[in-house]
Amino acid sequence: MKAKIDERIKEEYEAKIEGKFKIYLGNKLYAKGKNKWTRYFPSSLVQQITNTNRLVGTDNVVCKAEIRLPPHIYSARAGNDTTTPTSPDMTDLVSKIDIAPDTKNIVLFKSSGYTEYKSRHKFMWNAGTIPAQTIGEFGVYLYLSDDGWTSPLDNPSLWTTSSYTDSDGKTVYVITPYRSAGTRLGARISSADGDFDPIDYTSEEALIFEWYVTIKF
Amino acid sequence: MPSIKAKKIDEKIAEEFSKIKINSIGEIYIGENKIAKCRNKWTRYFMSVILLAICNGTRKVEEAFARYRYQSIGNGATCRIGIDTTTSTTPSMSDLVNKVDVAPDSITRRLIKEPDYTLYIAEFVFAWNAGTLPDIYEGATAEGDIDGRVGEFGVYLETDNDDWETGITNPNRYTIIYAGTECQVRIGNDSAVRLASRIASADDAFDAFEFYGSIDPLTFKWRFQVAIL
Numbered sequence: 001m002k003a004k005i006d007e008r009i010k011e012e013y014e015a016k017i018e019g020k021f022k023i024y025l026g027n028k029l030y031a032k033g034k035n036k037w038t039r040y041f042p043s044s045l046v047q048q049i050t051n052t053n054r055l056v057g058t059d060n061v062v063c064k065a066e067i068r069l070p071p072h073i074y075s076a077r078a079g080n081d082t083t084t085p086t087s088p089d090m091t092d093l094v095s096k097i098d099i100a101p102d103t104k105n106i107v108l109f110k111s112s113g114y115t116e117y118k119s120r121h122k123f124m125w126n127a128g129t130i131p132a133q134t135i136g137e138f139g140v141y142l143y144l145s146d147d148g149w150t151s152p153l154d155n156p157s158l159w160t161t162s163s164y165t166d167s168d169g170k171t172v173y174v175i176t177p178y179r180s181a182g183t184r185l186g187a188r189i190s191s192a193d194g195d196f197d198p199i200d201y202t203s204e205e206a207l208i209f210e211w212y213v214t215i216k217f
Numbered sequence: 218m219p220s221i222k223a224k225k226i227d228e229k230i231a232e233e234f235s236k237i238k239i240n241s242i243g244e245i246y247i248g249e250n251k252i253a254k255c256r257n258k259w260t261r262y263f264m265s266v267i268l269l270a271i272c273n274g275t276r277k278v279e280e281a282f283a284r285y286r287y288q289s290i291g292n293g294a295t296c297r298i299g300i301d302t303t304t305s306t307t308p309s310m311s312d313l314v315n316k317v318d319v320a321p322d323s324i325t326r327r328l329i330k331e332p333d334y335t336l337y338i339a340e341f342v343f344a345w346n347a348g349t350l351p352d353i354y355e356g357a358t359a360e361g362d363i364d365g366r367v368g369e370f371g372v373y374l375e376t377d378n379d380d381w382e383t384g385i386t387n388p389n390r391y392t393i394i395y396a397g398t399e400c401q402v403r404i405g406n407d408s409a410v411r412l413a414s415r416i417a418s419a420d421d422a423f424d425a426f427e428f429y430g431s432i433d434p435l436t437f438k439w440r441f442q443v444a445i446l
Contacts, residue, residue: 006253006423015239015259017443039334042443046339048270048404049374049441050326052292055399057284065278065285067391067402072275088334088445106272109383114261114308119272142271153328172277177289213271215264 015217021189023196026205031196035187036086043147044070047158047178054159056173064172072143073183075100076123076209082136082198086188093139102126116216125207135199136191140211146180187211239443243370243416245423246436253423255416258306262376263413266290266405269377273404274389284399292375293410296321296343296437300353302368302425306415313371322346339441350430368425372439374413377405
């Protein structure tokens with residue numbers, strides 16, 4: 001056995017997650033590139049990996065359960081800011097145009113060799129939904145942790161639980177496998193970071209924002 | 218004609234904060250001595266469940282139970298060693314090639330992050346006490362001993378079975394299991410504790426080694442590191 005530590009850190013083994021985006025004006029691709037991440041996104045991911053299980057309910061009282069993960073109330077917004085760079089603890093767009101997309105969906109893809117897994121979150125604002133103005137930032141909002149745990153934390157049990165009464169009178173217990181879950185900025189695409197040139201948007205064509213998360217090794 | 222500017226496609230790849238790099242690392246200790254530090258390889262089941270941890274939709278479960286238990290990815294987390302030294306890891310590998318099926322005596326889960334929010338770590342420490350594992354060495358013939366060398370480590374987590382077709386829309390993959398008086402809900406379809414990561418001497422991750430479990434403790438640390446670059 002070798003006496004000294006055998007340290008083999010090979011690049012070929014390195015997995016990565018990339019966030020990329022595409023912006024379309026109508027059918028025309030306007031820009032594409034990579035997003036910036038906030039700290040709420042990786043925090044929520046590592047909490048899901050280390051958490052074990054959570055039991056809810058009351059003996060002999062029939063109830064329901066609801067599991068909420070990051071796509072719960074997922075959405076996107078455009079914004080006007082063109083000067084503020086992104087930082088990991090940014091909680092919201094700098095100058096948000098608080099108009100929800102008219103349509104949204106999530107699609108999953110994977111490569112035939114099982115070495116690349118990808119999601120696409122697609123958000124579309126129809127022509128006329130967002131009034132004419134300058135657009136300098138986009139944000140992807142997910143149901144994420146507040147990242148309020150203290151490091152290091154052994155044997156974590158970080159959950160968000162709540163309950164509500166359903167239309168049939170039964171209690172619905174809500175479980176999310178990370179602490180203090182709420183709708184938070186997960187990724188930002190910003191002209192101030194040089195991600196794209198500000199858009200002189202006229203509102204005459206649909207605005208389409210596609211966000212891709214790729215996991216590969 | 219619409220007055221939207223007809224700019225050419227603007228393709229800017231700014232690097233700062235644009236990548237999350239996952240350095241999944243294994244460390245092997247015999248007693249207090251760290252003998253190897255190496256990267257691992259993932260299975261498709263782990264990659265699939267990570268994608269679901271980001272993209273799985275909300276699920277309301279109405280199964281006439283009084284108790285519901287949600288099981289996250291770390292539920293049932295465990296580790297095994299194996300004596301294979303020749304088989305390279307593939308993404309579809311569902312178990313170690315030649316597993317020594319002895320569970321660790323203790324498992325510690327740990328969350329770590331850097332103060333500047335650029336590094337997040339999910340760490341698992343699997344420890345076998347002296348006397349738990351058999352002696353493993355070349356030419357072993359004694360009862361209970363194993364002829365060979367330690368050549369592989371496997372980390373097992375609650376994962377999806379990865380049976381979805383590419384192009385599925387609005388995924389909502391959960392497993393519902395009736396377990397006595399409670400209803401268990403797991404992330405992923407046909408979710409179970411599966412091989413998530415393999416560290417193999419056959420991949421040149423470390424040199425296979427003889428190990429005397431009757432007298433030495435063995436510790437394996439597995440770190441899932443998410444770095445915002």
